[in-house]
Amino acid sequence: MSYLPLEKVVVLDLTRHRAGPVTSRLLGDFGATVIKIDAPTDLGDSMGGSREGFDYQNLHRNKMSLSLNLKTDEGRAVFYDLVRKADVVLENFRPEVKHRLGVDYETISEVNPRIVYGSISGFGQTGPYRTRPAVDQTIQGMSGLMSVTGFPGQPPVRAGAAVADISAGMVLSQGVLMALYHREKTGEGQWVHTSLLESLVSMLDFQVVRYLDSGESPRAVGNDHPTLMPTGLFPTADGHVNIAAAEELKFKALCEALEIPELVSDPLYADTALRSENRTALCDILARRTRVYSSEELQRKLDAAGIPCGQLYTIGQMMEDAQMQSLRMADEGQHPHLGAVPLLGQPLHLEGCGGRPPVRFTAPDHGEHTDQILSEWLGMARSDIQAFRERGII
Structure with a gap:
């Protein structure tokens, strides 16, 4: 890619699991400097397994890793120093957690009024479920998606991909980009938020509008279209x-x-x-x-x-199909220890910027860029960095 459109955007990524990292991956793939904030004792991730595993490498490519203890005053001070230099903060904490850590929007916007603060939650920032934990499958069930997936008379079926997580990550990335464009016009930052529930309900689209129009909930119809036949x-003879x-x-x-x-x-x-x-x-x-x-x-x-x-293809058949070979969505990155790591490319082509964005670097090791960020970005002396490490701040 000859030009990365987000290459001057700095993102501080506090997210975990899948939905938030999907957002930061998209921003990072298109050039943003994404600094993934990892707790000093965080040696893995609840999504993606081992840092050398295929899922983690795919989810966290094109990101840097800063080991930082936000539960300490010194760790928060470092984070605030980075906020002053950043454009975007991403988080998916429960409300009480982000306020306890001092990384809520009200606090962060005081530090940097131009910040675009992006949040993903399970159920939204308001309402009786706002503090409830959620994962992709529970939202697939509560959104109504599982009720229209499967065959009549059979038990409900989940979708075969993490559609709630991924849709929420993609929706938030759109919101962040619109907020950055708004800031270019007005100079103002803002809070942008979505949830797994809202994002997945929006994906149901006409099925929800059918209910709003008629008052009757759509039912599962197997592999048929709900309304348009055949x-x-x-x-066939072989499939x-x-x-x-x-x-x-x-x-x-x-x-x-x-x-x-x-x-x-x-x-x-x-x-x-x-x-x-x-x-x-x-x-x-x-x-x-x-x-x-x-x-x-x-x-x-x-x-x-x-x-x-x-x-009807398997995933393997699709990836080997001539059309997918032409589109070249199968990508790879070069890991310093693992060698070539298979990755899935972005589906978006920006021809004015050179086409599909490249994999600039694979997922980082835990705290891999800590010394670099503290010394080059914040001007911290090596002795101070070592003291922070000995005290568990990084």
Whole structure:
């Protein structure tokens, strides 16, 4: 990448687990200097396992690590000195914890009124659940996502990825960038916050609006689309293919491609509402035809007819697919001890900045940059740094 758009932005990252680090990873990938604040005794992380593990390396690349004890007056003083030089502070503490540590927005904004202070919580900064702990799966359940995931009559099913954590991290990163843009125009910092619950409910999108419109909660419908049919997963001779042909022209093209043109004029399937109402019979008819073909044959046939479709891949099959090879999302970083470390690249291309951002460095060891930050950023003498280390402040 020829230019990193956030390269002058300094981020102090107090977050743990996954959602907050997703935010700082995005900012770091696009050039921000991210200083991950680690407690002196923090030798790992509750998310990502070992610091040399694949998840930790992927989650914390392009970050520095400063070992700092915020429970001490001297540690907080160092943090405040860094706040004066920073643009962004990220945190996901419970309310009582951040106030006890003195890293709440009110305190930090007194130190630096231009700071953009980003927070992620489980349930939000207000309301009866504001102090409750949360993890991705509990939010998947409480948000309603699990109630619409799975098959009718079967137990609810969680999504196969940490969608609450990741959506919250991405939402907060958007908020931080908008707040930085606001600061460029006004000179004012601000508090930006979201929660796992709010972010995941927003991801449910039209499903929530269906309830707001009708007062009825949507139900799980398996691999079918909740309202637009035929859209779902269909069997083939050697696997499955997802097909989306709900629009009138697409439905006609599908029927012609599968050599069952009589369905187009069948009154049971005359429009979208009727096709949804009679989905079971319709899908049975379509499945009898899709089973005739291999997944590859059906893919080619429907591609030629202009019908959105896609084979059911494992993650391995997708990563080896020619399209993913062209997009080159599989990336790697060079670790000083581990050598080449496999990583997942950002999905965003900024062509004016050179395309996808590079992996500048792998996840840091615990406190790896402590001496560098204290001496180069804050002008601290080596003897003072050593004294801090002996007293457990760093």
